[in-house]
Amino acid sequence: MVKNLLIYTLLFPIFGIVLLLFTPAKKLKLMKLIALTSASLSFTTSLLVWGFFQNSVGSFQFVVKLFWFPNFNINFILGVDGISLFFLLLTTLLIPLCLLTSWNSVSTNVKEFLIAFLVLDFFLIGTFCVLDLLLFYIFFESVLIPMFLIIGIWGSRERKILASYYFFLYTLLGSVVMLLSILYIFSQVGTTDYETLLTFGFSDIEQKIMWLTFFIAFASKVPMLPVHLWLPEAHVEAPTAGSVILAGVLLKLGTYGFIRFSLPLFPKASFFFTPLVYTIAAVGIIYTSFTAIRQTDFKRIIAYTSIAHMNLVIIGIFSFNNIGLEGAILQSLSHGFVASALFLVIGVVYDRYRTRIVQYYGGLATVMPLYIAVFLFFTIANIAFPGTSSFVGEFLILVGSFKVNTTITFLGATGVIISGAYSLWLFNRIAFGNLKIQYTQTFLDLSFRESILFLPLILGTFIIGIYPNIFLSSIHMSVNYLVELLYF
Template sequence: MSLYAHVKNLLIYIFLFPIIGSLFLSLIPASEEKFMRVVALNVTGLSFTGCLLLFGFFHKGTGAFQYVLQYPWFLGLNLNLTLGVDGISIFFLLLTTLLIPLCILASWNSVKSSLKEFLITFLVLEFFLIGVFCTLDLVFFYIFFESVLIPMFLIIGIWGSRERKVLASYYFFLYTLFGSVLMLLSVLYIYWQVGTTDYQLLLAFSFSEQEQKFLWFTFFLAFASKIPMIPVHLWLPEAHVEAPTAGSVILAGVLLKLGTYGFIRFSLPLFPQASFFFTPLVYAISASGVVYTSFTAIRQTDFKRIIAYTSIAHMNLVILGVFSFNTIGIEGAIFQSLSHGFVASALFLIIGVVYDRYRTRIVRYYGGLTSVMPIYATIFLFFTMANISFPGTSSFVGEFLILTGSFKVNTIITILSAMSIIIGGAYSLWLFNRIVYGNLKTQHTNTFLDISAREFLIFLPLISGTFIMGIYPDIFLNPIHMSVNIMIELLYF
């Protein structure tokens, strides 16, 4: 058997690594806390290493799905578990498998209660997320897409940091579940119309214009609540504020990308006519969301809530790129989604560093940290610059491509959305100034300690990824380009 054949089969192992690891963790005595952490870290590290190997053997000159594996599920119903990746999903897999071990490292000392259950929950969450990004069947996509809610609901509700954590977990669950119920009905409708839910076969099927409009709108409700777009965005600030640091990292880094991925993978290629028809609606909602949440972020007093509203603004900007229907805009949307996964995750980790030390996230309780935490201040400055799309960082490339692509579709909406960069610069720099400069406040911070070696190790891959994407984006854009070209052909031909 050739080396490529072995690598091809590696996809199923990457898919199963987390669930096998969670079963192994369940057998370890609860008293062996250090051993459980090491096991969980190694399992997630193996998943990331496997994804790196997949990317190393990935044929970047084609946009077709690679490493495709098919396993029969219900033969009588023609339903199969089909796995595969292309130039789009491979990067979301890499992002997921990178952030999960960083979340475990970030929780190394902060999670004291029910540690075994916490680690198992994160491994199960990784299993579902990998399933979302590599499955090529609508039924299984829906199963994994919705199953993600369960472990995230538990992470917020059990290991959250404040008294409103249970309410926030219900907000998250109900808001995101509501839109997905109609999507399930649409998946069933597609099955009875076509006779299969295999994604590659569905690409060759043409729905009528009325069918496309109905199906597109039901998928839109499911994906819009995950991004989230206004007016179904209220769950996100609450979920971030109440979630533990690791929960906020994976929520901002990966879960907010599920909606974007859904639009790119399903809505545009399967329902092209409806996508064009509803574009004015999407542009209006997205532009409103970008401006509204950017202004809302300025008046927040909670460190996490500020970054949460920032995330909504950035993800709504991404949707403008998705619905630009040109190669530049869609590539920019994918690139910016990956960039946001690095930058937003790092910003929530930055919040977690000071919260672990001083047990507060109220901005006015901080000040002058640059004199006692210089390494922390330097890392904070780097990601602040990345958050406002400073040239040389990944966000600059992503937002430049998005605005270039959307400019061809609607100049006014693009200009309005570009204002968010100015607003974003205002609240990001103002936040950094209040936390890092000024007088040192000691009434709530009696002991000052700069970041540890473990914390620096967590930030290192995020800094490297943000910097590499900013100075040499072709590493990411070249594989993405071929898959996006196939999507453009499906849209227009």
């Protein structure tokens, strides 16, 4: 029973999809309950995975092996370690929240919308749990399909079709070259089994070429400069639920790919290309932080801040030490909570007033006090205020990178400083000043459903900030094992 928990986590979304297909389209409430229940069951089983997870073990746990193409040594293998555990939990938590936030706002093609999110849930769980390189690529790329539809069909503005193509083409073209490397690996090793590949030594030139192809694929997902242009466009046009899952999980596919594949499979190339990665990440942090200040669209501001935060995570990953890597994983989890909550904050006022232009808002602290309190909490979390999850993650990243390169640490830290500027200025413009009555005639504070949406994100952000060892204790042994692979 316990050994098969990952199978159950993966199958609950499929079970929900099957039920939805046989549910009459007129029964909207029943369809929403089916989708929410199946996604919540998937989250529950992922919590059980964490509950039964052995922190003292650095190798993969809950491993399930199903033969797929045994003649070619390609098998369907699932498993989690301390690195993938919290990416799994973050995914299964945010999907039900996305369904809840769309409860009233999505009124067209409801069944198709629910199915798209459950399909996305299935592919994301598979991406973080599968232990075969070829199957990872299949799940990794399959995520694009439901997300492309979510942006293109249920997007909120007239440029949604363009934005969905931006998203699809940037990330697809970046990944095609990675497929060529995977085929080369299969031809050399005879299998794409991840644990087998860890024992195989590629030559220096092979590592460098394949590392570059993997880098292009993962960098476009993070995203890093100059392949970041799709993200602000996709965020602005996507529905609120689309932005939540995009910022909360899809951006983590790139960082997870670097940690899981680029570093352990190509360690020498990872060290060789570190100056390139540091340069791109540092420029990305400073450029996108300053760009965020001059934006007028609520969503576009948070989109650019996401790029800055994820590029700081990249610096932590390429510090090649326990502190930086653990900080990168924790900051990825923290960003999943904080950025998702900020997009939910935007969704609340957009559902009421149908605009995301910042200048149309002002003085909401007097008429929506609960909303502003939640907004303030996640604003200070976004600027890495002590006691919040972002502080712990960014502190560990900066300590880890300081051991390797003090210049890059200094440049990365400037992003933390600038984030204080744009976050507090944004909050000030929304919360204080005169009410813009001509644009907003009625004011409604957070409803019960909206309050429930924020509750798990507030708890997650607060718990990591106050007692991060709950999470770090599960991560530690797996990161130790990864560092050993890098240096030995």
